[in-house]
Amino acid sequence: MKCPNCSKECKKGYVESKSAGSITNAFNTVTWYPEESKGKLVRKESVSLELAAEAYYCDECMKVYATFDEK
Numbered sequence: 001m002k003c004p005n006c007s008k009e010c011k012k013g014y015v016e017s018k019s020a021g022s023i024t025n026a027f028n029t030v031t032w033y034p035e036e037s038k039g040k041l042v043r044k045e046s047v048s049l050e051l052a053a054e055a056y057y058c059d060e061c062m063k064v065y066a067t068f069d070e071k
Helices: none
Strands: 011-016 030-032 047-049 052-058 063-066
Antiparallel strands (some): 052 063
16 A cells, blocks of 8 residues: 555554453444544544554554444
């Protein structure tokens, strides 16, 4: 995959959400929400995503790009 910012080739990999200590992983979530919801406590529109996805890393920009499936 080419980086959308610099067009350099990205490294293929994987990204996943991990618990910071939960035995059951019950508190692990990856959520998308609209930009206008940023900073708000109540987010009416959101999409729960799988906890892991294929991803690409750009060495030049130091950014990760991933495509998550909806839960």
